[in-house]
Amino acid sequence: xxxxxxxxxxxxxxxxxxxxxxxxxxxxxxxxxxxxxxxxxxxxxxxxxxxxxxxxxxxxxxxxxxxxxxxxxxxxxxxxxxxxxxxxxxxxxxxxxxxxxxxxxxxxxxxxxxxxxxxxxxxxxxxxxxxxxxxxxxxxxxxxxxxxxxxxxxxxxxxxxxxxxxxxxxxxxxxxxxxxxxxxxxxxxxxxxxxxxxxxx
Amino acid sequence: xxxxxxxxxxxxxxxxxxxxxxxxxxxxxxxxxxxxxxxxxxxxxxxxxxxxxxxxxxxxxxxxxxxxxxxxxxxxxxxxxxx
Numbered sequence: 001x002x003x004x005x006x007x008x009x010x011x012x013x014x015x016x017x018x019x020x021x022x023x024x025x026x027x028x029x030x031x032x033x034x035x036x037x038x039x040x041x042x043x044x045x046x047x048x049x050x051x052x053x054x055x056x057x058x059x060x061x062x063x064x065x066x067x068x069x070x071x072x073x074x075x076x077x078x079x080x081x082x083x084x085x086x087x088x089x090x091x092x093x094x095x096x097x098x099x100x101x102x103x104x105x106x107x108x109x110x111x112x113x114x115x116x117x118x119x120x121x122x123x124x125x126x127x128x129x130x131x132x133x134x135x136x137x138x139x140x141x142x143x144x145x146x147x148x149x150x151x152x153x154x155x156x157x158x159x160x161x162x163x164x165x166x167x168x169x170x171x172x173x174x175x176x177x178x179x180x181x182x183x184x185x186x187x188x189x190x191x192x193x194x195x196x197x198x199x200x201x
Numbered sequence: 202x203x204x205x206x207x208x209x210x211x212x213x214x215x216x217x218x219x220x221x222x223x224x225x226x227x228x229x230x231x232x233x234x235x236x237x238x239x240x241x242x243x244x245x246x247x248x249x250x251x252x253x254x255x256x257x258x259x260x261x262x263x264x265x266x267x268x269x270x271x272x273x274x275x276x277x278x279x280x281x282x283x284x
Contacts, residue, residue: 024278028271033264057274061281107215108247116210121243122250130253139257158258164223175225183219190254 009073016064024061031074034160035081038170041152042085044092052088056081078170086172101180107187125197135193142192143185150185157182209237214244218251 015023035056039049059080067076112120129135143154152171156162162170168178209217209230214237220226221234238244 021275021278025271025275028274029266032266032270032274054274054277057277058281061278107218108212110212113210113212116212118211118241118243121211122246124246125250125253130257135257136261139254140261143258143261154258158255159261160263161259179219179223179225182223183216186219186251186254187215189258190250193254193257194250 006072010069013064013067013069013073016061024057027060027077028057031077034156034170035078037152037155038078039081039085041148041171042082042089042094044089044094048088048092049085052085053081056084059084075166075169078166082170082172101177105184105187107183108191122194123198125193129197135196138192138196139189142189145192146185146188150181150188153178153181154185154189158186207233209233211237211241211244211247214238214241215247218248221248222251222255 012023012026016027032053035053036046036049039052039056040046043049043052056077060077063080067073071079112118143151143159146154153167153173156167156170157164164175164178167173168175171178173181214234217226217230217234221231226234238248
């Protein structure tokens, strides 16, 4: 994929090549948490994931001279972590959880429909409660409760604001599987919100 | 005879919401989706709720990097540079 390197990114790459510590600091602040999250998809534990990320940073620093800007810096860094974590996971004998999506999971409980039409349609959400601080905690808890693959996709897409392409690249997912995981995850978060907002109504 | 478009049920529609929002629905399905939404309050509300869910998720604060981890990485960076 063609990619026009943004000025800001070019400056960051130049600074890294010059060994500028502040540039490195900026990068780890942007990506460390997501790198660990992505690595964790492939390996057995958080500590192994952190090791893989540490190796990734070393590879980034050592390889930055060879970075050609054919992809974004972010895509390049996440390719490195995905490849390393995958190799590590294979050595650990861990199977990647993405290939099998398992059985279908309906977005909405089937009992809410009657012959395909809403029997109990969604209610309007009370704006005042919706915009309360507690609502965000409900969403956070709902995301935390998602199965790991769905949690990772929802976090990267909706919380970190990644594009679908970036997620597919970092997690080695097909576009279809990325959408299925996003769909299942978002549907569950909506259900959790609905349940919370229906309390005490 | 007029051409009939096979209609979408509400239960089918809720499963297409993500593909719809991702722009991944083929034109035919997109037209069926739009036609259904036009006429169905329940599904209109459902779609709006999914949009609100996405929007509110985006307001969650990003994970902060633990200062000790950050310091350790910066320390490592200094070593790498001198290697």
